[in-house]
Amino acid sequence: MDNILVTDPMRVYRAKRDAARKRVTDKYSILGFISSGTYGRVYKAQSKDSDGRIHAIKKFKPDKEGDVITYTGISQSAIREIALNREISHENIVALKEVILEDKSIYMVFEYAEHDFLQVIHHHSQTLRSSITQPVLKSLTYQLLNGLLYLHDAHIIHRDLKPANILITSSGVVKIGDLGLARLIHQPLQPLHAGDKVVVTIWYRAPELLLGAKHYNKAVDIWAVGCVMAELASLRPIFKGEEAKLDSKKNVPFQKDQLLKIIEILGTPSERDWAKIKDLPEYQNMRRLDPFANRLAQWCQSRIQASGADLLSHLFAYDPDKRLTAAEALQHKWFQEGQLPTRNAFESLPSHQIPPHRRITIDDAPSMMPMPAAGSQVQAQVSQVQATAQAHLSHSHSNHSGKAGSAASFASISAGGGTHTRKKARLG
Amino acid sequence: MATNFWSSSHYKRWLVDRATLRQARSDDILYVDHPEHLGFLNIFFANLISKLGKKLQLRQRVIATATVFFRRFYVKNSYCETDPFIVIAACCYVAAKAEESPVHIKTVVSEARMLFVEEYGIKTFPSDNSKLAEMEFYLVDELECDLTVFHPYRTLMTLCGKEGGGSFPEAEAGEADADDFDGPRYWGTGEGKLELQEGALQMAWFIINDTYRSELCLLYPPHIIAIAAIYLTLVFHAPTRAAIQQAQAQAQPRASTSNSNSHPHGSSQSHSPTRRSSRSMKKPLPQHQHQPQDIVGFMAGLNVSMPLVATVAQEIIALYALWDRYSEEPNVGPAFVQKTTRKGRSAGKVQAQPPAQATAQEGQEGAPVTPMFLVQLLLAMREQRIEDMAHPASGRPVAVNKMLERTQAAG
Known part of the structure; x- marks a missing residue:
């Protein structure tokens, strides 16, 4: 009897808990594999409840020592995503149904979304070969801002908004996903830059971050919304720069190429536009770049209606303090005139133009969870599994920053920048 | 979410009633000689979390979150079936992450060891x-993955207008957060600030620290605890109390002619005499309108249940009475006595306490409870529990006897 108390004092407790715990496969049938990323894998699953609802289950990659899965501590990113998702609830944010902790792995069960912005962009550029219509563009942008307003009101900065992280349900409702890099900014115990050296995937990263600002705020998300809106309008990333890698000492380098891509369209920022720019660490580096004039209006001409272009220019204000807030952006005249934004963003589309359903793989899917019929409780190991999906993306998103900790969302292509291998998902 | 307590997991899922807490301890109570020992364990565990937190250089808010995690864990579990020490370490480890100030797991293990x-x-x-x-x-x-916790500190600092740092040394600085929400608050009007002297503010802060030695954080919303701490400060903090009494004495002659229209601090709800007398303050204090601030009026203007605040204040005092019989080391005692009055322990205590409590204390007997006693007690509880579980058929009535003995002793 003394033995247990000395060798493993929590054994009785664990046995009790393990016996009481419902397993993922008790509650859900796994329908197939959706995508993988740095964080782990996402599966499409059906609830075994009578409602038979469809879900996306995100399984965080378990930690391993050699081949043995072991406990090494839950990652900061998982803790964030779980903690934030448990507190929030909004139509335009992907809802977390439950979290299941089982066999050293964490499973987050989300509501299922059939599409995402990246997939819609691809559908238009590859299949339809036409741009996204203005009513759809307006509705997607509006709903995105609406979800962001909720997050910002709750003092949450998302810090990784990009097309792959913004989902759309089959009924055309936008759902912001992936809060793995998001955090609360209400009364932080440490300044934001102390926690994460690099935030936001490079193409969507705001100029104050590129210029090395130590303090930043919600405005970084607004910049990303501008980038996303422009990408929806043109079907390609508006500022598609090359990321300069961290040096051996993990110092963050000057992101010259990305900044140049921005300046080429928005012009060189002046102290008149942005008084505090001269205090930023990389200001002198920026001044060495060739000067450009602002040609955003010209860029927008063939792509976005006049007032939409006006909105975009205000989302792209260089000075974060002058950039629109989510609340202000929602009040913009573009959303009040002509065709109003709709709750079903696809409302105006003929059915053949609606993007196809998310492709899932079944036969060769990574079988880390027993496939539906299998009654076995044995969890196959991730290592046995390979993502077989392939991307057919014209512009590969694979050079999205891995270091940004960007846990790409359901359909996203995982980051290739880091040390991990590139895995691509097949998109329908 | 950060602003809305009423939609938080904390409010919706983690405020429990006394019956739930009794149920949570229903196994443990079989293995202790006196139910009070469970109260001493509450103090002991909170002290341990605090000590470990300080070794890990965690801020007070992180330590508070860890303590709340610990209490929540033991709403569902028994001391006699678990190892509270590993739970304490895990609470600190998770709280550090949940509060965005992570500590490496190696550090936690070595410091905890x-x-x-x-x-x-x-x-x-x-x-x-x-x-x-x-x-x-x-x-x-x-x-249940609910890792966001609300604390009374925030109410205290907001009520006192110290949000975003200020000169208060322990305040959680709001650095890098320029856009603070400043709308209506859930506990009051959002108007006006309480003007506490620095020493008083510090005392209120320390009283809040002390509340984590009890289960108050499971029973009451944090803003009620904060207001109870302020209320106790107004009574315990000698200069503040003197100022209130003085203001009250000055205001007395003018009380009949005064009206509530000229309040400088926006706390002028209707202060009709009837309403005031229904409050749970010890005695109705007439308001005053000039420097210093009408603190009593400010408290009355808060949109909270004053009977509830009084209940929490009583429970805090009861905690201090219990704590007084617990001895860790010379420098770990009720904070408001040790750190703020800077007087001898007993002197500060007697002065600070209402007469009823002071006399009750004189009646206490026996040596103070020590950590060593509690460590032994925990071990005995666990051994006994395992033995009982190992021989369920024998039905050894050891545990039942203890309960019986108590009942009989109580008469």
Whole structure:
């Protein structure tokens, strides 16, 4: 009897808990594999409840020592995503149904979304070969801002908004996903830059971050919304720069190429536009770049209606303090005139133009969870599994920053920048 | 979410009633000689969390979050079936992450070992990181992934207009957060600030620290606890109390002619005499309108249940009475006595306490309860529990007897 108390004092407790715990496969049938990323894998699953609802289950990659899965501590990113998702609830944010902790792995069960912005962009550029219509563009942008307003009101900065992280349900409702890099900014115990050296995937990263600002705020998300809106309008990333890698000492380098891509369209920022720019660490580096004039209006001409272009220019204000807030952006005249934004963003589309359903793989899917019929409780190991999906993306998103900790969302292509291998998902 | 307590997991899922707490301790109480020992354990565990937190250089808010995690864990579990020490370490580890000030798991394991093994002789604490990580996993599950906790500190600092730092040394600085929400608050009008002297503010802060030695954080919303702490400060903090009494004496002659229209601090709800007398303050204090601030009026203007505040204040006082019979080391005692009055322990205490409490204390007997006693008690509880579980058929009535004995002794 003394033995247990000395060798493993929590054994009785664990046995009790393990016996009481419902397993993922008790509650859900796994329908197939959706995508993988740095964080782990996402599966499409059906609830075994009578409602038979469809879900996306995100399984965080378990930690391993050699081949043995072991406990090494839950990652900061998982803790964030779980903690934030448990507190929030909004139509335009992907809802977390439950979290299941089982066999050293964490499973987050989300509501299922059939599409995402990246997939819609691809559908238009590859299949339809036409741009996204203005009513759809307006509705997607509006709903995105609406979800962001909720997050910002709750003092949450998302810090990784990009097309792959913004989902759309089959009924055309936008759902912001992936809060793995998001955090609360209400009364932080440490300044934001102390926690994460690099935030936001490079193409969507705001100029104050590129210029090395130590303090930043919600405005970084607004910049990303501008980038996303422009990408929806043109079907390609508006500022598609090359990321300069961290040096051996993990110092963050000057992101010259990305900044140049921005300046080429928005012009060189002046102290008149942005008084505090001269205090930023990389200001002198920026001044060495060739000067450009602002040609955003010209860029927008063939792509976005006049007032939409006006909105975009205000989302792209260089000075974060002058950039629109989510609340202000929602009040913009573009959303009040002509065709109003709709709750079903696809409302105006003929059915053949609606993007196809998310492709899932079944036969060769990574079988880390027993496939539906299998009654076995044995969890196959991730290592046995390979993502077989392939991307057919014209512009590969694979050079999205891995270091940004960007846990790409359901359909996203995982980051290739880091040390991990590139895995691509097949998109329908 | 950060602004809306009423939609938080804290409010919706983690405020429990006394019956739930009794149920949570229903196994443990079988293995202690006196129910009070469970109260001493509450103090002991909170002290341990605080000590470990300080070794890990965690801020007070993180320590508070860890303590709340610990209390929540034991709403669902028994001391006699678990190892509270590994739970404490896991609570600190998770709280540091949840509050965005992570500590490496290696550091937590080594600091916890140093504390538990060397200072308390708890030899079972594992040296293996994966054991702590395993505990974290179970802990997060028990917490139902609700890792965002609201604390009274925030109410205190907001009410006192100190949000975003200020000169108060322990204040959680709001650095890098320029856009603070400044709308209506859930506990009051959002108008006006309470003007506490620095010493008084500090005392209120320390009283809040002390409340984590009890289960108050499971029973009451944090803003009620904060207001109860302010209320006790107004009574205990000698200069503040003197100022209130003085203001009250000055205002007395003018009371009949005064009206509530000229309040400088926006706290002028209707202060009709009837309403005031229904409040739970010890005696109705007439308001005053000039410097210093009408603190009593400010308190009355808060949109909270004053009977509830009074109840919490009573429970805090009861905690101090219990704590007084607990002895860790010379420098760990009720903070408001030790750190703020800077007087001898008993002198500060007697002065600060209402007469009823002071006399009750004189009646106490026996040596103070010590950590060593509690460590032994925990071990005995666990051994006994395992024995009972191992021989269920024999029905050894040891535990039942203890309960019977108590009942009989109580008459």
